[in-house]
Amino acid sequence: MTVHTRGAKATTTEQVGALASRLARRAGAIASVARPAAWILILSAIALWTAGQRLGWQELTVAAVIVTVVLALCALFLFGRTAYEVTLDLNRTRVIVGERAVGALTLSNAGSRAILASRVVLPVGSGRGVFDVRRLAAGDSVEELFAIPTQKRGILQVGPVAVLRGDPLGLFERIHRRDSPVDLYVHPRTVLFEGQSLGFLRDLEGLPATDLSPDDVSFHALREYHPGDDLRHVHWKSTARTGTVMVRQYEETRRSHFVIALSRHPSDYRTAEEFELAISAAGSLGLRALRDSQRVQVRVQGRALPAATGKQFLDSLAGLEHSAAREGTLVDLAGSVGATLASASVVVLVCGSKTSAEHVRLACSRLPFGARVLAIVADDGATPSLRRIGEADVVTVGALDQLSRALVKVLA
Known part of the structure; x- marks a missing residue:
């Protein structure tokens, strides 16, 4: 008769392993309730018991009993319901x-x-x-x-x-x-500012604006004919009814693909306050662009930030941290924008005071051709200033409340 012992041994090994695992988890749970002071007293009690028994000193044994009783009484407080x-x-x-x-x-x-x-x-x-x-x-x-x-x-x-x-x-x-x-x-803190939005472009897919145009796709109203008006826009039915030549008037439609490139490379910033100022400036510009119903996209080193709504945009800025050195500088970020967002009409570069003018110029050269470029340099405590580097307006701000006044100079 053949006895199959291999399967039985495997089953026994699995059972022993499962039992050991349960015991280890239970021991871990028990050990987790003891704080460092408790472990000191437990080791002290063991040492006192051992020394008292070996040396025959009743004083050590009494001390061991006291420590043990204290531990036991304190352990009783662990029992009870906490089913809140x-x-x-x-x-x-x-x-x-x-x-x-x-x-x-x-x-x-x-x-x-x-x-x-x-x-x-x-x-x-x-x-x-x-x-x-x-x-x-x-x-x-x-x-x-x-x-x-x-x-x-x-x-x-x-x-x-x-x-x-x-x-x-x-x-x-x-x-x-x-x-x-x-x-x-x-x-982050943001600031609201008034004034004309940056970089509107006329486009067939655009949104109607308050400016009136004699030729566009968004019909606004009828008006009387003026010398020089295009006869193709004469509304003949109204002309026949009123006896006065009437022409169509349109609302000018505009669209702006607004891109914010925020550098989070640590070498671009002198202090942590500068980094926070840069984030606040980017947040303020993005919120204004969203309020103007522009298409907003935000890029940082390594990824794009969600910016479909103001809440989503601010949520993404809340968790923003410095990038790793391998993810590239402002120049690399600008290159990524130029390669992936060729339709951008406005690009705002945001960086810190340690970014050199040469790096700003090089970054601007890598942006999409024809895009209007604005660079915001966060320099904590600096006096606000405006300068030109290549085709870009470069605004330096030392505090968030300076941003709106600095942009007025850009739009002037």
Whole structure:
């Protein structure tokens, strides 16, 4: 008779491996509740027990008993229900840097038994807020209000909410995570400015403007004939009805393919404040172009930023960081724009004060032929100025509120 032992050995090995894996996970879960102070006391208790038994010193044994009892009593605080129903509500998930984001954290006990007092931790980015929650009877709830100050642009992850159960000495801590995290977008500062938009071009696919034209595709109204008007635009039915020669009048249609090329290469900026100023300037220009119903596309080293709407554009700027050195400088970025966006009618280059005039000139030479070029140089604290480099207007701004006045000079 043949006994098949290979399959049985494989099954036994798998079972042993699964058991070991479960034991390892359980041991990891148990070890995770002990804080560094608890591990020190545990090792101290083991050392005291060992020394007391080997040396026969009752004092060491008594000390070991005391430490062990303290550990056991503190461990009892880990037991108990923490089955809160957690609701995290942010009043606004998008704020401007410097504003406070206000929210509410609601904890409810939907069970049939009371939940002992505990602590609730709300992570916010790299920091966290701690709330002491009282004992909640069955069906009871409590609301905690909080405010998140925003000192820097970025995307902060708020949550997930964690419920802590621990002892008064802080030796043990059990964490139960509840709810899902919420992204808080901290947008850069922007400024609104008035004046004529940059770079409108007449185009058959354009949008109607307030300027009237004798020849276009968007019909506006009828008016009386003036000497020199093109007879092809005479509206003969109205002429026959009124007895006066009437001609068609049109609205001039315009289109602008507005491209913003924002350098995020660290070598282009002298300070972090310059980088933030450049982002704010790019955001201000992009919002104005979107408000004017222009087609806006934004490029940074390595990728395009979503800019179909103002909210989407500011969200993408909120998470923008410096690029890696291998992703190229402003010149490489301009080359990418010239190669992929040949139909651009207006290109705005945005960089820092460490970008040389030669690099700006070289970058402009790589942009699409015929596009109007404007370069914005962020130089924190500098006096605003306007100069020409090649075919480009180069505006230097030292603060965000200088941008609108500087653009008035460009459009003059």
